[in-house]
Amino acid sequence: xxxxxxxxxxxxxxxxxxxxGAMLDDLLEQVADSTPPADLAxxxxxxxxxxxxxxxxxxxxxxxxLAAVDVTAPPTLTSTIMERVHAMAAHxxxxxxxxxxxxxxxxxxxxxxxxxxxxxxxxxxxTVVGQVTPPAAALGPVTAEYPSxxxxxxxxxAAAGIGVAGRRVVVRVAVTAxxxxxxPALAEQIRRRVSAEVSTxxxxxxxxxxxxxxxxxxxxxxx
Amino acid sequence: xxxxxxxxxxxxxxxxxxxxxxxxQRGSTExxxxxxxxxxxxxxxxxxxxxxxxxxxxxxxxxxxxxxWRALPEFRRDAAFATWLHSIxxxxxRNQLTRTRPAGPLPAELPAAATQxxxxxxxxxFRDRALRAAIRDLPFELRAPLVLRQFxxxxxxxxxxxxxxxxxxxxxRIARARRALLISxxxxx
Numbered sequence: 001x002x003x004x005x006x007x008x009x010x011x012x013x014x015x016x017x018x019x020x021g022a023m024l025d026d027l028l029e030q031v032a033d034s035t036p037p038a039d040l041a042x043x044x045x046x047x048x049x050x051x052x053x054x055x056x057x058x059x060x061x062x063x064x065x066l067a068a069v070d071v072t073a074p075p076t077l078t079s080t081i082m083e084r085v086h087a088m089a090a091h092x093x094x095x096x097x098x099x100x101x102x103x104x105x106x107x108x109x110x111x112x113x114x115x116x117x118x119x120x121x122x123x124x125x126x127t128v129v130g131q132v133t134p135p136a137a138a139l140g141p142v143t144a145e146y147p148s149x150x151x152x153x154x155x156x157x158a159a160a161g162i163g164v165a166g167r168r169v170v171v172r173v174a175v176t177a178x179x180x181x182x183x184p185a186l187a188e189q190i191r192r193r194v195s196a197e198v199s200t201x202x203x204x205x206x207x208x209x210x211x212x213x214x215x216x217x218x219x220x221x222x223x
Numbered sequence: 224x225x226x227x228x229x230x231x232x233x234x235x236x237x238x239x240x241x242x243x244x245x246x247x248q249r250g251s252t253e254x255x256x257x258x259x260x261x262x263x264x265x266x267x268x269x270x271x272x273x274x275x276x277x278x279x280x281x282x283x284x285x286x287x288x289x290x291x292w293r294a295l296p297e298f299r300r301d302a303a304f305a306t307w308l309h310s311i312x313x314x315x316x317r318n319q320l321t322r323t324r325p326a327g328p329l330p331a332e333l334p335a336a337a338t339q340x341x342x343x344x345x346x347x348x349f350r351d352r353a354l355r356a357a358i359r360d361l362p363f364e365l366r367a368p369l370v371l372r373q374f375x376x377x378x379x380x381x382x383x384x385x386x387x388x389x390x391x392x393x394x395x396r397i398a399r400a401r402r403a404l405l406i407s408x409x410x411x412x
Contacts, residue, residue: 014402025398032373032401059408062354067374073267074281078259081288082252088292089252170296207297 020048031056032063106202115171115209118197124186126176126217169198172210179216187211234260240304248295255295259288262305265375266312272370273316275359283319287312302384309377309385313367320363350408357407361400368393369400 017023022042030037031053037043043050119125171194177186191209198206235243235257246254266287271280290311298307358366371382372393383393 014406025402028401028405029398056405059405062350062408063373063404066351066354071264071268071271073263073284074277077263077267077281077284078256081259081263081285082256084285084289085252085255085292088289089250168297 018048018052020046022046022049022052024052027052028056028060031060106204111169111171111198111202111204114198114201115173115194118193119173119175119190122186122189122193124178124181125190126178126215167203167205168207169202169204170208170210171198171206172212174212174214176215176217177213183213187213241300244295244298244300244304247292248298255292258304262308263288265305266308269309269312269370269375270316272358272374273313273363273366274319275355279319283312283315287315290315303381306381306384309371309375310387313385317363317367353407353410354404357404361403365396365400365403368396369404372397373401 015024018027020042026038027049029035037049043053173190173194175190177183190211194209195206198204240258240261243254243257247258263284267280267284270283270287271277274280274283287308291308294311298304358369361369368382368386371377371385372379377385379390379393379397382397383390386393
């Protein structure tokens with residue numbers, strides 16, 4: 001065992017350098033990372049470096065052994081996690097953290113209704129397409145759910161998909177537009193209106209409003 | 224033509240993470256389960272190395288992966304999923320350690336080498352416990368980069384990205400952590 005290169009024993013401190021001037025941290029990094037020396041020619045002949053490396057290698061062995069221990073997750077971890085994820089996905093809740101005490105939860109479909117009403121008030125929007133029911137997978141990790149006993153059929157026609165995560169919400173609306181309306185401007189107006197209404201009425205943060213114009217309504221005159 | 228997700232094998236077959244991340248971001252719990260299966264050991268291992276307790280590590284791993292599901296819509300795929308996930312685990316572990324500071328004795332973990340003499344086994348056992356106690360006693364800002372680099376094999380750059388600090392900061396912290404462990408190991412010679 002080589003003791004000399006770590007002066008200070010049995011004191012607590014470690015030297016910054018070994019007698020040849022090499023940095024102890026560099027040598028320790030070399031040992032811990034199993035990397036080649038920066039100065040191979042010097043280390044090959046320097047007794048101080050060689051002794052220090054031998055000492056550090058010996059001291060570092062328990063760390064290597066500990067790092068090599070196989071640590072695996074408990075077998076039930078996946079099922080426990082997925083139970084919670086499925087419950088979150090099924091309920092479609094949107095949690096709003098309040099001050100003290102308690103938590104306010106707003107169902108995703110409530111946000112959908114607010115979004116639909118906001119869109120319906122935008123000039124140039126013909127109808128908010130009622131038949132479009134995007135597949136759940138297109139909406140986000142927690143999607144608006146419409147249980148059979150609530151809400152109404154009209155609400156089901158909101159065609160607003162809601163993805164929620166924490167306090168953030170992503171709204172997707174599908175509309176028909178009056179012919180002749182500049183669509184980019186219309187979409188921008190929908191975004192502003194939906195963002196303002198949802199933020200004001202729910203306190204949620206609207207991360208994005210995706211607008212899908214599915215058709216032109218030729219019966220409605222442009223304004 | 225895109226491959227079908229269903230029926231999906233438990234580990235997602237040979238498909239890369241990006242495919243399942245995209246599906247999970249759209250609400251597919253099946254796709255997310257594949258990601259859980261792929262990353263559960265890594266997440267648990269990091270948590271365990273950080274807190275030194277299996278039960279606490281399980282709680283952290285569980286909370287971290289559920290939090291990942293919640294936050295997945297905000298994940299930008301220009302970042303590595305593992306990096307993003309690690310940062311969630313570290314935050315959870317930090318919170319856990321802030322609430323409860325483990326101080327009890329550490330259980331034995333390393334099996335004794337078959338060639339060791341009984342006296343050596345005892346010393347080795349004490350030394351291993353001392354090592355884990357030394358890791359546990361490191362300040363979190365030193366322990367986290369050490370665990371990422373020394374036990375998870377992250378590069379310095381990856382550790383810096385996970386911790387959201389510069390590479391030089393990570394190098395400095397790991398050097399300090401290694402010195403602390405070195406002193407602890409030296410005392411058990």
